[in-house]
Amino acid sequence: MQHTTLNSSYLLGGTSEAMDYKIGDKVVYPNHGVGVIEQINYGVLNGRTERYYMIRVVVSGLRVMVPQSNAATVGLRSVIRSTDTSKVLGFLEKGKLNSHHDWKHRFKENSERMRTGSLLEVAVVLKSLVSLSRSKPLSFREKKMLERAKYLLVSEMATARNLTSENAEGLVVKSLAKAKLQFPQMQETLES
DSSP states (O other): OTTOOOOOHHHHHOOOSOOOOOTTOEEEETTTEEEEEEEEEEEEETTEEEEEEEEEETTTOOEEEEEGGGHHHHTOEEOOOHHHHHHHHHHHHHOOOOOOSSHHHHHHHHHHHHHHOOHHHHHHHHHHHHHHHHHSOOOHHHHHHHHHHHHHHHHHHHHHHTOOHHHHHHHHHHHHHHTTOOOOOOSSOOOO
16 A cells, blocks of 8 residues: 555464464454454364354444454454554554545455554545545444444554553644644434
C-alpha cells in the first residue's frame, strides 16, 4: 500500500509464523475483535486429525472454532505489541489517505480492509470515514462501519496497552485531533 508509511507485516496482517497458540492467549478474530483461546480440541477433518482453537470473543461472547490449519487463512492473529500501537496512533495523526469518491467503490474497499484483520487497515478505514464525515454526512452503512472500526481499534489498543476502553479511546481521539479530525456525532444510538 503506497498511501501508508508503515511497512510492518506484523501490523499489516499479523505474524507469519505458524499459528501455535496456547489456552489463555489473546488473539484477534477479524471483524469481531479481541478473543481468548479457551480450549484446544482435536477432531478429524478430511480424514486427518486436526487441532481446533476454541475462541471466545471478549466483548460479544461469540464463540468460534478455528482449525489450526485455517487460522492464517481466516486472519486469526496475535494482539499487536504495545510498542506497535504507537505506529497505528502515528498513522491516525500523520498518515495520508487515498480513498474513492464513489460511494460503492469506497464502501467495497473499506469492507475489504476491515476483513483483513490488520489493525492498521482498520485505522485507515476509521480515519478515512472520520475525514469524509467532515465534508458530508455518512450513509447509515458507513456510520455502522465507522462504529465497528472504532470498536476494533479501541478494544485491541486497550488490550495491547493494558488500558480501559475509555483510556484507549482517549488515545485514538487525541491522535485524530492532532490531524484536526474528530468523530462525527451519531444521530441515532447504535446499540452493541
